[in-house]
Amino acid sequence: MLKKVHIESLLLCVFIPSRTSLRSIALFMASLSFFVGIIGNIISLLLFVSPIKTFWGVVKKKSTENYKGVPYITTLLSTSLWTFYGLIKPDILVVSVNGVGAISQFIYVTLFLIYAPKDTKVTMAKLAAILNVGFLGAVIVVALLAIHGNLRITIVGILCAALTIGMYAAPLSAMRRVIKTKSVEYMPFLLSFFLFLNGGVWSAYAVLVKDFYIGVPNAVGFVLGSAQLILYLIYKNKSASAKAMKAIEEDGSVHRNKDDEDDGDDEGNLKNRSLSKGNSLPKPSVNREHSLQKITKTLSSSNYELQCSSWANEAGIENGKLDNP
Known part of the structure; x- marks a missing residue:
């Protein structure tokens, strides 16, 4: 006990x-x-x-x-x-x-x-x-x-x-x-x-x-x-x-806007060039008193402007390829 x-x-x-x-x-x-x-x-x-x-x-x-x-x-x-x-x-x-x-x-x-x-x-x-x-x-x-x-x-x-x-x-x-x-x-x-x-x-x-x-x-x-x-x-x-x-979409929209502006500028430039080319063409005349030198100058300037136009088109295409892959 x-x-x-x-x-x-x-x-x-x-x-x-x-x-x-x-x-x-x-x-x-x-x-x-x-x-x-x-x-x-x-x-x-x-x-x-x-x-x-x-x-x-x-x-x-x-x-x-x-x-x-x-x-x-x-x-x-x-x-x-x-x-x-x-x-x-x-x-x-x-x-x-x-x-x-x-x-x-x-x-x-x-x-x-x-x-x-x-x-x-x-x-x-x-x-x-x-x-x-x-x-x-x-x-x-x-x-x-x-x-x-x-x-x-x-x-x-x-x-x-x-x-x-x-x-x-x-x-x-x-x-x-x-x-x-x-x-x-x-x-x-x-x-x-x-x-x-x-x-x-x-x-x-x-x-x-x-x-x-x-x-x-x-x-x-x-x-x-x-x-x-x-x-x-x-x-x-x-x-x-x-x-x-x-951000990518916004960046892309900015690029597209710039491309559109560039395209617009290119088109405007082409139009201006075409207008200037039209203005630069010799006016037809009834009198055939044109020298060979003037005719040669006119043809050479027309060819130069056409080349510029083609270069502008090619540049536009290249820019389009770069900006819009």
Whole structure:
């Protein structure tokens, strides 16, 4: 009996970790999640600063041209809500990245409203007021005053996850266009690659910190980013060959136009030469007072012009053979 109890205690010591080992595992997981979160912050910041070049051009031209303001307005709402979520949870890494994102998107929206045409400016200003002032303010007030405890985190987390899934699903139209046109011209590789990385890193972070609301939308983003990269690999060569064929066709049309112009010039030259030849012929005269020298000169000039005409025809044929094989 004593031996049995001794063996069971030994087994418990081997298979059940002590408090010290559990504390070490918890510290390791916390350190790993913080490290992964830092990487996620860096990738997300790269995505947030990517429109700087676009808006620098907007400021220089003082026009938004054909750019749309809706993506920046919705991204401002999403980053603001995620910042609020990170504050009530709390999660410093979520607050830091989305706080910077909200500031950058606010700057983009402000610049867009400054340089947009009047009609677009009014429409986008109304949309920004409804979403980023009215809706966001209502969510914050209701969450702080009417909802308490875990329910507050649940409701805000669901809203954040829904907005993030919508943002990740936005490139689906670009993917459909790639499949339809068999060209990756309108789906930049770097953007797809960073969306893939962003979704993957934040999905890993969500697993480590056990946050369902961060994990689900970023897992969707990871899957969609992977699909975009696969499409890019499939249609990259087809897109390049299509561009090459288009360039060849354009080059051929240019050559044909030049040939047509050259042919037209040759025909014009021949007509001019024939007219000049007709003008150079001696007028018939009733009086037969022409010297032998004048007759010889006229015949020699006619032969020379005929030779020029034949050389022009031969040159035209040779050019035609070279340009149109």
